[in-house]
Amino acid sequence: MEWIRGERIGHGSFGTVDIARMRNFDNCSVMAVKSCAYSHSSSLANEKEILDVLKDCPQIIQSFGDCYSFENNEKLYNVLLEYATGGDLGDKVKNSSSGKLSEFEVQRCTKSILQGIYSIHENGFVHCDIKLQNVLLFSSKFGGNNSIKIADFGLAKRARKLNSGCELRGTPMYMSPEMVAGGEQEAPADIWALGCMVVEMLTGAPAWKCRRETDFGGLFMRIGVGEEVPEIPKELSEDGKDFLGKCFVKDPRSRWTAEMLLRHPFLANDDLNCQVTSTSPRSAFDFPDWVSEQSSQMTVLPSPECSSKHGSFDEFDNFESFSTWPAIRLNELVTDQKTPNWSVFDSWVTVRS
Template sequence: MNWVRGEVIGKGSFSSVYLATPRRDSAETPSLMAVKSVSVSQSSLLQKEKDILTQFEDCPEILRCFGDDFTVEDGKEVYNILLEFASRGNLHQLLKKSDMGLPLSDVRYHTRSILRGLSMIHEKGFVHCDIKLQNILVCGSTEVKIADFGLAKKRNCDFDDGVSGLRGTPLYMSPESVSSNVYETGADIWALGCVVSELVTGKPAWRCRSDTDISGLLYRIGFGEELPVIPDELCDDGKDFLIRCFTRDPMTRWTAEMLLNHPFVTLVDSDASPRSAFDFPEWRSPSLHSRSLTCSEEEWDCSTSESTVERIRQLDTGKLQSWSFTSTWIDVRDA
């Protein structure tokens, strides 16, 4: 496909996202697209992302990929994937425009759409591994779509991209991912719970000060009994939905398919009881709420080759002084 590169609309650690327009009108491609680009020498994750996205062309809740190509720019070879353009940015940007959280009706609607996408991802044998507000894009007036499959993996398989250790965004990471380096479908469900809590309150589900050390947060997630915040203002079926997401044992955490039938997303009355088909053990915890600390809007990503065992040992002994971390995206311009 022949296309013209436009202005930068997003920038990450390794890749950049630009507006793009096709040189010729085609019924198969829109008049405006997004192109994600990276140097060929660093393109393995982006090429993997393209291969995964092509398996979800018929899923309306997953960002569409129109293909890939190679270009030469400023004497360097560049790998590009052409993507559906999210005209309204992502859920993080949408939430920042609100003084508080989103209306409950919107939260229910978006949650159901994300669940549909996750159900398809898991059905096809993948785990996304980085569900968060920034990776849920808003297309058109109300549609939301899951994007950024750079950290995705096959279910029940080790990562094969050469990156070891903890990965993803700690504010959304599940206990088993932190404590045991396990990233299976349940990790996506835990992250979804964090997304829902944040959409309701406008604050991260883990209350953290801006100067909180990342090692301390990870220790709370992976080894404590504390849970992310379940908002007091949330309706009863919404609280029950989050309880099913925030079960620390991934074997009893509900699946995307089960949650799609939960009253919170089927839009039944808030006082309706869960259907009897959900015959899982009841979740128990000393408290539904984590400690309320000063909220921070900082997001942390960690991807490292350091041994997870060594990292956790350092956490336990308090020897880890600092980690380097950056946000996956630097917002250059609101879509």
């Protein structure tokens, strides 16, 4: 496959995203190419493999292959992706006239995102970083009627798969209670993050009121301990409030699944684009008996010098360990000595949408 690297549209600690201009390629001539050094390519290669599995879902960004290249005396690993002409959903909310979306727009966006999440979960994966910035917008030329697609699977993992301890991964503002308190990140964590997205689309502000760079300790205590959940917008319809209530269930075993939420009245305005045929629970009382997999230890992310949002956690050996007992774990998370550097999750900088 012949392609030419064009202008840069984003970059992070270990990689870049550039325009790729294609030669003799069916359907489109402009794509995005996500590149990183070969020595740090395991996470990007894993992302490409997951996208290959999810290629039949129109709400997931499509990969058009991968390759290696030698540029400036360095071997690079490249993954070719659809180019999102409309930017990301965070930009859409921020640039709207009121700084937020109407309830109808939120319903439409939420349904498409849920269809994508449903496909991710049905294929045995957890995205682990569902947020507005990882939902891309496409024109009809690229996306047809499915103009909203989930992207950035750099942190995605196989469901119920544990590595050497549970990894603390994701974006703090969207983290679920079980992630903060016990290092557990399975399909229900994506649903909690979806609820945070819905609140942010409706209000134009994060679901949790928190000084972004300085108050993560207090945020973790609110998320991981007690019964507090994000405030549900008062102006939202009763169906919308009930929908969010099903997302913000503290116990992940009782939180509604993607399939259940797709059948919720809040999303009745649009026809489903993805067929829902599995045997997932139909109500909050129909969950199978299962026990969440826990590990005796979890790991904290390395500093930005060692990793980025797209870095592979398996590549690093010198993580600090934490007890998974919630009180001890949370106490360690908020101390100065062991506070993770969360700036790693915002390391990708959008240069041009």
